[in-house]
Amino acid sequence: MSDTIAAERPSYMVSAPVTMGLDNLPRVQGGPVKQAFFTHFQPAFLIAIVAFYYYAPDAWVKPSVTLWIGLGVKFFMLALEWVSPRHKSWQHTWKELACDTFYVAMGMMVVRVVFAPINDDAIIAWFQDTFDMAKFAWFMSMPLLLQAFLISFIGDYFQYWMHRGMHNWYPLWVTHAPHHFVTQLNIQKGSVGNPIEIFLIGLGVGGMFDFLPRAVLLAGAFGLAVGTYQHCNIRFNTPRWWFKIFNTTEHHSLHHAQDYDSTRSNYSGTWIFIDRFHGTCRDGEAELLGQEGGRRMSIWETMHYTFSEPYKLIKAKFADRRPITAVPAE
Numbered sequence: 598m599s600d601t602i603a604a605e606r607p608s609y610m611v612s613a614p615v616t617m618g619l620d621n622l623p624r625v626q627g628g629p630v631k632q633a634f635f636t637h638f639q640p641a642f643l644i645a646i647v648a649f650y651y652y653a654p655d656a657w658v659k660p661s662v663t664l665w666i667g668l669g670v671k672f673f674m675l676a677l678e679w680v681s682p683r684h685k686s687w688q689h690t691w692k693e694l695a696c697d698t699f700y701v702a703m704g705m706m707v708v709r710v711v712f713a714p715i716n717d718d719a720i721i722a723w724f725q726d727t728f729d730m731a732k733f734a735w736f737m738s739m740p741l742l743l744q745a746f747l748i749s750f751i752g753d754y755f756q757y758w759m760h761r762g763m764h765n766w767y768p769l770w771v772t773h774a775p776h777h778f779v780t781q782l783n784i785q786k787g788s789v790g791n792p793i794e795i796f797l798i799g800l801g802v803g804g805m806f807d808f809l810p811r812a813v814l815l816a817g818a819f820g821l822a823v824g825t826y827q828h829c830n831i832r833f834n835t836p837r838w839w840f841k842i843f844n845t846t847e848h849h850s851l852h853h854a855q856d857y858d859s860t861r862s863n864y865s866g867t868w869i870f871i872d873r874f875h876g877t878c879r880d881g882e883a884e885l886l887g888q889e890g891g892r893r894m895s896i897w898e899t900m901h902y903t904f905s906e907p908y909k910l911i912k913a914k915f916a917d918r919r920p921i922t923a924v925p926a927e
Contacts, residue, residue, distance in 0.1 A: 854883035
């Protein structure tokens with residue numbers, strides 16, 4: 598008889614129901630027009646947005662136009678969440694919408710104003726001054742679409758390891774953990790998190806190379822046409838080939854699942870084949886999301902969690918080292 602005793606899993610390594618495999622995903626309910634729309638929308642939108650940035654006049658291809666396009670897409674996706682919701686339990690309430698809007702505003706204004714000069718100017722300038730970037734000048738002679746793909750892929754590959762590190766190293770995890778306390782996915786949920794995490798996620802290496810400006814915006818179009826769906830509550834009849842190439846809302850719901858093992862998958866932002874290559878891809882979806890059994894985290898806790906949790910941990914460790922004073926029996 599073996600004396601081996603199974604080690605008890607830590608409390609955070611919980612199991613929860615998830616749907617595994619592409620064949621088990623629910624389909625869009627409705628008539629042929631609705632079925633066709635939600636089957637072909639994702640590929641059609643990708644082609645349309647890439648064509649715009651490829652053929653549009655230079656006066657239209659600039660960051661300010663991209664900002665308005667992005668906002669328009671967000672509002673359109675918000676409407677689609679009511680037309681074809683993935684889960685009724687994820688539908689917006691006014692309180693949920695107000696909280697999401699706060700995080701979007703924080704990400705667009707405060708974080709970009711404070712951190713963008715550090716990310717875009719200081720870090721990139723240091724990198725370009727330290728290394729001989731003239732050796733990479735041949736990038737500029739590449740076809741435009743290839744440049745755009747490389748910018749997107751290089752940035753996403755960097756983010757894959759950054760994101761994976763956030764799930765495997767405690768100092769990074771405490772910056773990322775608040776984002777995993779979301780209990781449902783909606784179009785604005787990608788902005789939920791504290792400023793430190795948003796800064797780290799915003800770091801990228803694609804901007805360190807001298808690509809054509811149009812190629813940079815075209816690379817952003819890949820993220821707009823693919824990454825936008827990750828946090829949405831929209832049921833699509835996603836084509837199987839799309840699952841092989843791109844990260845999807847189904848993939849990302851697994852990453853946000855209450856099931857611990859599922860959160861250790863699907864780290865990429867756009868190109869899911871990065872996860873497939875590294876063996877971290879899981880196909881399927883989840884409805885029960887969040888940490889600690891689906892506990893909701895307040896905005897205030899989200900802001901201080903990155904600092905308060907390490908403080909509690911350090912305080913507890915020092916408390917455990919205090920000498921125990923014996924109390925004499927009477």
